[in-house]
Amino acid sequence: MVVISSPEAVEECFTKNNDIVFANRDETIAGKLLFYDNGIIGLSSYGDNWRNLRRIAAIEMLNQNRLAMFTSIRQEEISLMNREIYEEWVESDVKKPVKVNLRSKLSDLTLNIMMRMIAGKRYYGKNVAQKEEAKQFQQVLKEMVSFRGDLNLEDYFPIFRFTDFRGLKKKMVIVMTKVDRLLQNIVDEHRKRKIESNTTQKKTFIDTLLSAQDTEPEFLTDRTIKALTLSLLGAGTETTSTTLEWAISLLLNHPEAMKKAITEIQKVVGEDRLLEETDLPKLNYLDNVVSETLRLYPVQPLLLPHRSSEDCEISGYHIPKDTVLVANMWKIQRDPELWDEPEKFKPERFDGGAGGEGFSFKMLPFGVGRRACPGTNLARRVIGLTLGSLIQSFEFEKLVAEEPVNMTESSGFTLSKETPLEAFFFSQTETNKQTAEPSSPLLTPKGKTKNMAEEAAMDHHQTTSQEATVETPVKSEVTSAEETDVVSSEDKKTAGTGNVSFSIWPPTQRTRDAIIARLVQTLSSTSVLSKRYGVVPQGHAEAEAKRIEDEAFTAANPATTSADDDGIEILQTYSKEISRRMIDFVKSRSGSAAPAAADAAPASNEETGPAAGVKEEGKEDEGPAQE
Numbered sequence: 208m209v210v211i212s213s214p215e216a217v218e219e220c221f222t223k224n225n226d227i228v229f230a231n232r233d234e235t236i237a238g239k240l241l242f243y244d245n246g247i248i249g250l251s252s253y254g255d256n257w258r259n260l261r262r263i264a265a266i267e268m269l270n271q272n273r274l275a276m277f278t279s280i281r282q283e284e285i286s287l288m289n290r291e292i293y294e295e296w297v298e299s300d301v302k303k304p305v306k307v308n309l310r311s312k313l314s315d316l317t318l319n320i321m322m323r324m325i326a327g328k329r330y331y332g333k334n335v336a337q338k339e340e341a342k343q344f345q346q347v348l349k350e351m352v353s354f355r356g357d358l359n360l361e362d363y364f365p366i367f368r369f370t371d372f373r374g375l376k377k378k379m380v381i382v383m384t385k386v387d388r389l390l391q392n393i394v395d396e397h398r399k400r401k402i403e404s405n406t407t408q409k410k411t412f413i414d415t416l417l418s419a420q421d422t423e424p425e426f427l428t429d430r431t432i433k434a435l436t437l438s439l440l441g442a443g444t445e446t447t448s449t450t451l452e453w454a455i456s457l458l459l460n461h462p463e464a465m466k467k468a469i470t471e472i473q474k475v476v477g478e479d480r481l482l483e484e485t486d487l488p489k490l491n492y493l494d495n496v497v498s499e500t501l502r503l504y505p506v507q508p509l510l511l512p513h514r515s516s517e518d519c520e521i522s523g524y525h526i527p528k529d530t531v532l533v534a535n536m537w538k539i540q541r542d543p544e545l546w547d548e549p550e551k552f553k554p555e556r557f558d559g560g561a562g563g564e565g566f567s568f569k570m571l572p573f574g575v576g577r578r579a580c581p582g583t584n585l586a587r588r589v590i591g592l593t594l595g596s597l598i599q600s601f602e603f604e605k606l607v608a609e610e611p612v613n614m615t616e617s618s619g620f621t622l623s624k625e626t627p628l629e630a631f632f633f634s635q636t637e638t639n640k641q642t643a644e645p646s647s648p649l650l651t652p653k654g655k656t657k658n659m660a661e662e663a664a665m666d667h668h669q670t671t672s673q674e675a676t677v678e679t680p681v682k683s684e685v686t687s688a689e690e691t692d693v694v695s696s697e698d699k700k701t702a703g704t705g706n707v708s709f710s711i712w713p714p715t716q717r718t719r720d721a722i723i724a725r726l727v728q729t730l731s732s733t734s735v736l737s738k739r740y741g742v743v744p745q746g747h748a749e750a751e752a753k754r755i756e757d758e759a760f761t762a763a764n765p766a767t768t769s770a771d772d773d774g775i776e777i778l779q780t781y782s783k784e785i786s787r788r789m790i791d792f793v794k795s796r797s798g799s800a801a802p803a804a805a806d807a808a809p810a811s812n813e814e815t816g817p818a819a820g821v822k823e824e825g826k827e828d829e830g831p832a833q834e
């Protein structure tokens with residue numbers, strides 16, 4: 208094994224021809240038995256299989272366009288986590304901030320984000336639809352993670368290859384059988400839905416892979432799809448949540464930095480809305496905080512082990528084939544020769560960006576070269592957005608005011624905090640807390656609340672062109688109605704068995720006005736709808752928007768629909784009625800025959816499905832979400 212710990216050596220190993228020489232991975236027993244015979248991206252040997260896996264992951268999931276399509280998932284999940292924290296605080300002792308275990312919250316968050324992007328499923332937190340399946344997933348994941356600390360003697364002493372020391376191999380095979388079954392079920396479920404719905408609509412990562420299966424059947428087998436899923440789940444969740452845990456710990460220990468981050472967010476985003484991903488490029492200090500966290504606490508401090516595929520020379524030394532190469536980035540990123548006050552948390556050192564010339568080969572938390580992390584953009588989006596949203600929505604404090612958060616590092620290949628981070632959270636003053644609304648679904652800065660339709664109306668301002676075809680003013684916030692308990696309006700409280708339940712119908716006048724305003728905007732300014740059917744003059748759009756909303760409100764009222772407990776069905780009807788009327792109006796106005804049905808499909812978040820619009824109403828409006 209060769210360990211390198213200088214930027215010069217890193218450059219020598221991971222550029223030019225040496226980058227190819229060291230592009231192999233070290234094969235392990237765990238990789239063989241738990242990860243499809245080292246068939247996931249991070250463990251696969253350099254060659255066609257690895258190249259294809261990376262290509263597909265990049266094209267179908269990790270490039271900037273695909274990431275932009277999944278923005279709403281990340282924002283929703285972060286909002287849901289914030290809401291959960293908020294509710295815990297509201298439900299706890301009114302006079303105190305609430306103690307929150309951030310490790311588990313952040314871990315749940317990153318798993319939910321990844322699983323929703325991959326398979327449209329959320330398995331953690333309060334709003335879980337498929338509870339039994341979620342339980343199985345959580346259990347299997349726990350079992351997989353439990354192998355992590357195990358040292359496999361077979362990996363180090365070939366003599367043990369043919370034995371099963373401590374029965375570890377057998378246990379791994381059993382766990383892998385469960386993992387495989389679970390993933391196969393998910394793939395089958397997607398395939399079934401694809402056949403039944405007879406649509407080419409591409410939604411989740413697995414959906415796109417199944418479609419691609421038709422064109423690349425030899426490579427994109429079910430096993431490859433499962434291996435890709437496992438690649439991203441394994442590499443993209445804990446890395447991100449652990450970095451977040453370090454970042455929050457550092458901010459708690461550096462109140463002046465926390466203050467600067469808050470001030471920047473207030474300046475750039477303001478106090479009336481929640482931070483969004485599109486704000487991130489303007490939040491330089493927040494970005495510096497993330498970079499400085501990754502410098503001090505790179506989750507993969509030694510990158511992943513690389514293995515040479517042929518003899519080569521490094522710094523004048525002969526390195527034989529099959530040598531394992533480890534790059535000690537932790538050492539380089541704290542080297543006093545390279546960094547001013549290296550042990551200090553100084554986000555300012557990254558003013559001007561961490562990608563600048565001055566940092567090349569001395570700041571590489573994501574690695575470099577052909578085996579570098581392909582998830583860098585996704586990780587930075589999730590970390591920036593989560594960190595910023597938490598800071599913006601809550602005040603948080605250390606458990607013991609006089610003592611710094613314990614920053615002891617755990618042992619092992621991954622650099623995590625030895626003790627899970629817990630902190631006190633609150634979002635307003637004590638007096639406000641007593642009047643806080645427990646139903647608050649989505650927090651706006653520092654605990655102000657906002658109801659879903661308002662959020663939806665706002666959300667559509669940020670909808671990317673890839674996400675939507677036609678914008679509609681109301682949309683469901685989470686995947687399915689079963690999951691949706693997040694909406695509030697008049698907050699009609701009905702005392703239950705000690706719990707409080709809320710109805711989302713009817714919406715407040717403010718909400719209805721927001722929806723009308725959104726409708727006017729959709730009709731009278733440039734949108735996919737107006738591009739196709741023409742822009743409606745402002746005055747006309749205002750009158751029609753009012754009519755459409757009013758008629759939809761009447762049509763959706765419980766007198767004409769079956770009342771449900773929480774109003775979700777009514778809200779969905781309301782949403783559909785608005786969308787239907789809007790489409791009818793623009794079509795009748797253009798006076799033309801209905802255009803190609805697919806082009807007229809109303810907005811639908813890639814996951815939320817038809818709740819947002821007319822999709823269910825009539826075939827003529829059905830069509831694939833455009834990519």
Ligand code: HEM
Nearest residue numbers: 248249442443446447450507510511573574578580582586
């Ligand atoms: C803070 C978050 C993250 C950090 C610090 C990180 C860091 C790294 C590092 C150091 C490597 C190894 C590079 C090498 O061996 O030279 C790696 C590999 C990898 N990462 Fe990340 N990563 C993060 C998040 C993600 C995310 C979100 C994803 C995708 C969803 C991802 C997917 C991968 C994959 C697939 C590999 C294997 C690449 C290969 O072997 O070709 N990572 N990551």
